[in-house]
Amino acid sequence: xxxETLKADVAREFGTPxxxxxxxxxxxxxxxxxxxxxxxxxxxxxxxxxxxxxxxAAMQRDAGARGITCQKIGExxxxxxxxxxxxxxxxxxxxxxxxxxxxxLLARTKITVAADNAVVVAGLPxxxxxxxxxxxxxxxxxxxxxxxxxxxxxxxxxLARDITARPGLSFAGFMLYPPDGALTDSxxxxxxxxxxxxxxxxxxxxxxxTGGTPNAFRLGGLHGTTEHRPGTYVFNxxxxxxxxxxxxxxxxxxxxxxxxxxxxxxxxxxxxxxKTLTADTxxxxxxxxxxxxxxxxxxxxxxxxxxxxxLRACPNPPSIGDVVRIIPNHVCVVVNMVDRxxxxxxxxxxxxxxxxxxxxxx
Amino acid sequence: xxxETLKADVAREFGTPxxxxxxxxxxxxxxxxxxxxxxxxxxxxxxxxxxxxxxxAAMQRDAGARGITCQKIGExxxxxxxxxxxxxxxxxxxxxxxxxxxxxLLARTKITVAADNAVVVAGLPxxxxxxxxxxxxxxxxxxxxxxxxxxxxxxxxxLARDITARPGLSFAGFMLYPPDGALTDSxxxxxxxxxxxxxxxxxxxxxxxTGGTPNAFRLGGLHGTTEHRPGTYVFNxxxxxxxxxxxxxxxxxxxxxxxxxxxxxxxxxxxxxxKTLTADTxxxxxxxxxxxxxxxxxxxxxxxxxxxxxLRACPNPPSIGDVVRIIPNHVCVVVNMVDRxxxxxxxxxxxxxxxxxxxxxx
Numbered sequence: 225x226x227x228e229t230l231k232a233d234v235a236r237e238f239g240t241p242x243x244x245x246x247x248x249x250x251x252x253x254x255x256x257x258x259x260x261x262x263x264x265x266x267x268x269x270x271x272x273x274x275x276x277x278x279x280x281a282a283m284q285r286d287a288g289a290r291g292i293t294c295q296k297i298g299e300x301x302x303x304x305x306x307x308x309x310x311x312x313x314x315x316x317x318x319x320x321x322x323x324x325x326x327x328x329l330l331a332r333t334k335i336t337v338a339a340d341n342a343v344v345v346a347g348l349p350x351x352x353x354x355x356x357x358x359x360x361x362x363x364x365x366x367x368x369x370x371x372x373x374x375x376x377x378x379x380x381x382x383l384a385r386d387i388t389a390r391p392g393l394s395f396a397g398f399m400l401y402p403p404d405g406a407l408t409d410s411x412x413x414x415x416x417x418x419x420x421x422x423x424x425x426x427x428x429x430x431x432x433x434t435g436g437t438p439n440a441f442r443l444g445g446l447h448g449t450t451e452h453r454p455g456t457y458v459f460n461x462x463x464x465x466x467x468x469x470x471x472x473x474x475x476x477x478x479x480x481x482x483x484x485x486x487x488x489x490x491x492x493x494x495x496x497x498x499k500t501l502t503a504d505t506x507x508x509x510x511x512x513x514x515x516x517x518x519x520x521x522x523x524x525x526x527x528x529x530x531x532x533x534x535l536r537a538c539p540n541p542p543s544i545g546d547v548v549r550i551i552p553n554h555v556c557v558v559v560n561m562v563d564r565x566x567x568x569x570x571x572x573x574x575x576x577x578x579x580x581x582x583x584x585x586x
Numbered sequence: 587x588x589x590e591t592l593k594a595d596v597a598r599e600f601g602t603p604x605x606x607x608x609x610x611x612x613x614x615x616x617x618x619x620x621x622x623x624x625x626x627x628x629x630x631x632x633x634x635x636x637x638x639x640x641x642x643a644a645m646q647r648d649a650g651a652r653g654i655t656c657q658k659i660g661e662x663x664x665x666x667x668x669x670x671x672x673x674x675x676x677x678x679x680x681x682x683x684x685x686x687x688x689x690x691l692l693a694r695t696k697i698t699v700a701a702d703n704a705v706v707v708a709g710l711p712x713x714x715x716x717x718x719x720x721x722x723x724x725x726x727x728x729x730x731x732x733x734x735x736x737x738x739x740x741x742x743x744x745l746a747r748d749i750t751a752r753p754g755l756s757f758a759g760f761m762l763y764p765p766d767g768a769l770t771d772s773x774x775x776x777x778x779x780x781x782x783x784x785x786x787x788x789x790x791x792x793x794x795x796t797g798g799t800p801n802a803f804r805l806g807g808l809h810g811t812t813e814h815r816p817g818t819y820v821f822n823x824x825x826x827x828x829x830x831x832x833x834x835x836x837x838x839x840x841x842x843x844x845x846x847x848x849x850x851x852x853x854x855x856x857x858x859x860x861k862t863l864t865a866d867t868x869x870x871x872x873x874x875x876x877x878x879x880x881x882x883x884x885x886x887x888x889x890x891x892x893x894x895x896x897l898r899a900c901p902n903p904p905s906i907g908d909v910v911r912i913i914p915n916h917v918c919v920v921v922n923m924v925d926r927x928x929x930x931x932x933x934x935x936x937x938x939x940x941x942x943x944x945x946x947x948x
Contacts, residue, residue: 484734495678
């Protein structure tokens with residue numbers, strides 16, 4: 225078997241575009257980040273948003289992960305139904321429909337949720353009441369990423385107090401996603417929040433949860449961290465190559481695509497457009513993916529099912545009918561486009577893996 | 587019933603984010619573009635890429651469409667299985683796996699395919715042989731959009747000759763997607779290609795197929811057009827608002843989302859990120875969607891499940907827990923994210939509609 229025969233086999237068996245993962249690389253990635261967590265004495269709670277597969281979540285658990293992280297209740301429902309336990313839903317859960325489902329989930333699985341405001345906290349006792357057991361809540365803190373999260377330690381402390389005062393809720397600690405760059409601001413925020421909570425006589429934080437694949441490589445840098453939520457590392461992508469968190473051989477996922485047109489000498493068309501590779505720029509990368517066989521070919525623009533190649537810098541451009549492999553800018557959103565991943569080991573097809581939690585938007 | 591009760595009903599029954607279509611508006615949109623086609627004496631062959639639903643395709647057919655357009659064989663398979671007939675697959679079909687499926691499809695359904703190069707044409711007789719009947723082929727021409735398509739009339743004529751010479755293939759005409767702006771270049775290309783085909787003694791083109799929702803409003807402008815492939819008009823979106831092809835009341839689809847955080851006075855977070863609204867900029871629009879209740883709130887950036895609101899220009903910003911409706915930049919890619927659309931008529935929930943051909947990448 226060679227790479228060329230693998231490409232021909234995938235094209236013949238599944239057609240292109242095909243979203244392909246190499247399980248050998250997946251296993252190496254899982255082991256690598258687990259050992260980083262182990263070495264730092266930090267629990268690993270990988271985020272399943274990247275793969276949305278209970279099979280891969282179980283591989284992460286079996287390699288030593290303490291639990292998993294989900295972003296949506298629907299994802300947690302799929303994971304819990306497949307036997308995954310100890311789930312952090314890293315999101316503000318709000319509204320009657322979601323509180324009902326959260327309660328049903330909590331009744332049968334260990335669940336922790338995040339909250340960054342009092343409106344969300346006020347709704348959570350409803351889930352605990354449905355489940356008949358306490359719900360652990362971590363306070364989401366924004367230490368510079370400008371996403372969700374309280375933006376001052378004072379707000380974090382106030383929310384911890386609010387959680388503690390509510391029936392059925394247990395203040396469990398803090399969740400943050402340290403931004404790139406120095407950890408100084410995150411450390412100062414965290415130290416002040418922890419000190420404030422202790423000073424107020426509230427329960428000592430049991431959890432300080434950090435996020436992000438790049439941050440897995442500097443565990444220990446933020447004192448007090450108890451667990452980490454890496455996601456992308458399981459497959460990696462062009463963003464991880466760009467920020468140094470992955471080498472090319474760590475990229476487990478590639479999109480197998482066919483060149484279907486070469487309208488002009490300097491242009492080409494792939495059968496993969498924005499409905500496969502997505503319009504995600506990976507935080508400002510040039511083009512929409514790295515073509516492994518033709519790194520100088522630029523995926524310059526998209527239609528929904530066309531990837532337009534700019535071949536002007538490409539010394540040896542691909543021909544019509546060629547199958548190429550593309551490392552996408554952002555792997556998590558690409559996995560989200562498909563119902564199944566094709567699995568391989570090296571040059572050999574293994575089978576298919578359902579993306580079981582895809583489409584669980586709520 | 588009011589809009590506020592509808593929002594509460596959708597949130598309670600389906601949770602948010604929910605992708606919602608108003609069937610009253612869908613029906614109006616279908617009738618409107620059908621009457622444009624009828625008035626111009628041009629057959630309507632709507633592109634199902636926007637809705638991926640055989641139910642809506644049947645509504646288009648029943649309103650007078652001659653057939654449908656698909657972009658992928660998998661989409662055509664779903665449509666044919668649901669009883670849709672006379673399908674144009676507007677794409678270069680290439681490779682053994684796809685030729686086999688195309689042949690199986692052709693055996694039971696009237697199929698036309700597009701081709702823009704000789705490699706693709708050389709493979710197509712295989713499908714005709716499997717089906718035991720001729721396959722109609724249109725030559726895709728690029729008159730300025732820089733996507734797929736031959737770029738000169740001479741190439742178009744040569745490809746028509748090639749198609750005619752192949753066993754089992756029938757040269758059926760030309761397919762193009764006239765770019766915005768004057769139709770002069772498209773007309774000159776088309777005239778030269780048709781004259782060349784006739785001069786060469788090849789079969790007279792039976793089909794001249796044009797594409798695009800905005801182009802539906804200038805049918806008749808390109809002399810010789812026999813059929814049109816509008817897609818987005820069935821739902822419309824922020825791109826169609828921007829280019830004048832739709833008014834706000836023509837937008838049938840909106841994403842119902844909940845404000846889950848208001849971290850700072852000038853910021854907010856929606857429960858809809860790039861995995862719902864997609865990172866599609868709609869060709870350079872500002873922000874990632876129009877919030878109907880707060881048109882001055884800018885959806886400034888995304889995480890996968892967070893839409894980050896910039897509220898600095900918003901006089902009356904939304905509160906945590908508010909449900910808002912968002913017109914997405916590009917509706918076709920948003921529909922592609924979900925397995926089901928919620929259907930309403932005015933302020934009343936009707937049910938759900940499966941996006942049956944979603945995920946058919948091949």
